[in-house]
Amino acid sequence: MELCSSSASLFLLILPFLPLLLYFLYLQQDPKKQPRIHGLKSYPVVGMLPHFIKNKDRILEWMTGIMKRSPTHTMSFKDLGLTGGVITANSANVEHILKTNFGNYPKGELAISMLEDFLGHGIFNSDGDQWLWQRKAASYEFNKRSLRNFVVDTVRFEVVERLLPLLEQAGRDGRTVDMQDMLERFAFDNICRVAFEEDPACLTMEGMAAHESAEFMRAFDDAQNVVKARFDSPAKSLWRIKKFFNMEPEKRMREALTTINGYVKRIVRERRERRKAGLERSDDFLSRFAAGSEHSEESLCDVVTNFILAGRDTTSSALTWFFWLLSSRPDVEDKIVREIRALRQLSGGAGGTGSATFSFDELRDMQYLHAAITESMRLYPPVPFDAHSCKEEEFLPDGTFVGKGWLVTYCAYAMGRVEDIWGEDCEEFRPERWLDDAGMFRPENTFKYPVFHAGPRMCLGKEMAYIQMKSIVACVLEKFRLHYSSDAKGHPVEVEETTSAAARMLSETPEHSWLGATAWRGTSGMGLSSALDWLSEDPLGLHNGRGDWRR
Numbered sequence: 001m002e003l004c005s006s007s008a009s010l011f012l013l014i015l016p017f018l019p020l021l022l023y024f025l026y027l028q029q030d031p032k033k034q035p036r037i038h039g040l041k042s043y044p045v046v047g048m049l050p051h052f053i054k055n056k057d058r059i060l061e062w063m064t065g066i067m068k069r070s071p072t073h074t075m076s077f078k079d080l081g082l083t084g085g086v087i088t089a090n091s092a093n094v095e096h097i098l099k100t101n102f103g104n105y106p107k108g109e110l111a112i113s114m115l116e117d118f119l120g121h122g123i124f125n126s127d128g129d130q131w132l133w134q135r136k137a138a139s140y141e142f143n144k145r146s147l148r149n150f151v152v153d154t155v156r157f158e159v160v161e162r163l164l165p166l167l168e169q170a171g172r173d174g175r176t177v178d179m180q181d182m183l184e185r186f187a188f189d190n191i192c193r194v195a196f197e198e199d200p201a202c203l204t205m206e207g208m209a210a211h212e213s214a215e216f217m218r219a220f221d222d223a224q225n226v227v228k229a230r231f232d233s234p235a236k237s238l239w240r241i242k243k244f245f246n247m248e249p250e251k252r253m254r255e256a257l258t259t260i261n262g263y264v265k266r267i268v269r270e271r272r273e274r275r276k277a278g279l280e281r282s283d284d285f286l287s288r289f290a291a292g293s294e295h296s297e298e299s300l301c302d303v304v305t306n307f308i309l310a311g312r313d314t315t316s317s318a319l320t321w322f323f324w325l326l327s328s329r330p331d332v333e334d335k336i337v338r339e340i341r342a343l344r345q346l347s348g349g350a351g352g353t354g355s356a357t358f359s360f361d362e363l364r365d366m367q368y369l370h371a372a373i374t375e376s377m378r379l380y381p382p383v384p385f386d387a388h389s390c391k392e393e394e395f396l397p398d399g400t401f402v403g404k405g406w407l408v409t410y411c412a413y414a415m416g417r418v419e420d421i422w423g424e425d426c427e428e429f430r431p432e433r434w435l436d437d438a439g440m441f442r443p444e445n446t447f448k449y450p451v452f453h454a455g456p457r458m459c460l461g462k463e464m465a466y467i468q469m470k471s472i473v474a475c476v477l478e479k480f481r482l483h484y485s486s487d488a489k490g491h492p493v494e495v496e497e498t499t500s501a502a503a504r505m506l507s508e509t510p511e512h513s514w515l516g517a518t519a520w521r522g523t524s525g526m527g528l529s530s531a532l533d534w535l536s537e538d539p540l541g542l543h544n545g546r547g548d549w550r551r
């Protein structure tokens, strides 16, 4: 009895020092397996954690600086009590993670469990066989010409019926518009129509047309913000407790999911019933999937939600950055406009095909525009980080150790700024780097440019995204000249937190990032109103002034 109580006292005495003890035991391990952050001091017990906390509001810029300076362009960390992690901007590592040893780097249970109530087991939130069958089915559909034509038509509708009239109106009124907001609404309308032929009409003159659609869009925003909060939290299971007790933000999540699931289920049910009755003849994605009887209602709902997530903010983020970059590069803008006009002339003079938009073939022939958009995403990738989980420990090609269960992230944003990959002018916006001597677009190795991911899980919507982005840019620049308006503090170029849709899902912490879109926002909370504006003053002095908005 006495022996028992003295052991208990000894244990209580040791208890406060236990973390330290564990830490020293950890340091005794193989030195090759030690985490490395180039040029940063590691503190006793807490390791690198203070650096991450100090830089949490500028994590992307901070990590990019470290990876640029690191000889291998990789950083790794393993602090007491936290999941270990590797973040890399090394293309050999990226190839290894995304292709060579693909099986060792799934999304992982932690990430999947945090997204499950929102994305179910859809293509973005599954691994192994569950992912594979969806990938096969989706690739088959994405490769069909009929889907491409359907996408061209939906984009044309949104551009001609909504985007251009809104810009015209703003021009007549001399009003500044928030391009980022417009592009987000555009993308939402468009992806809903492509996914299940519903038109939320978010980009109408009246704003949000149907109440139910407006609710749906808001619910999607909410759900993404809450998922981001789950990923951001250092205690990864805290959200479960909050959910159990229906506390904020999980309360909001519950409400958002009720709206999303109700909306999506209604559409899926109606579609199935119409199909059964032989009334359905549509080309949208849901109809294609619903045509087969092998998909349950639940899996069809997951298809829809995952699809919306994929297409919502990626293109709008890319274009917001693109227009912003263009505002300081009239030389690039002029080349794009010359290319568009030359194509119009080729296809029959002013008006070309007789339409305000461009055909798929015309869009394909816009080589310089393709290069300019690609170059813009090299510097500002809509998905700046992408994280995977490591199944079995190993060493990456550059010698960095990865432990079992660690999160392994590649950082496309940092990769665009690495001289070893892109040369000394890597930070310069130079579309020409993508063109050969004949002015034709020359693609790069996807592991150097993983903006659309690479390997077996590469983005399926890349072509669709280019159709949408090229169509918008060509139609807008053919008619309008955009002027950038900054907030009172001037130039707001700061890669702030991620934004929107996919982006809000992205936690820009080194521990977890999933899918996201970077975007710039004005400083001091100017937010949307200071995003890319047009027809206003020209703080950079690049354009001709307020009146000169119409080409």
Ligand code: HEM
Pocket: 123, 124, 135, 138, 307, 310, 311, 312, 314, 315, 318, 381, 382, 383, 386, 387, 450, 451, 452, 453, 456, 457, 458, 459, 460, 461, 462, 464, 465, 514, 515
């Ligand atoms: C500029 C626009 C876009 C960019 C930069 C982009 C980028 C990406 C990235 C980085 C991934 C990998 C995400 C991950 O697994 O964590 C991905 C996957 C995917 N993207 Fe995109 N995307 C874009 C637009 C689209 C569009 C418009 C669609 C069509 C709906 C789409 C459909 C998909 C799908 C289905 C996947 C999942 C592939 C899989 O896991 O097998 N994407 N995309």
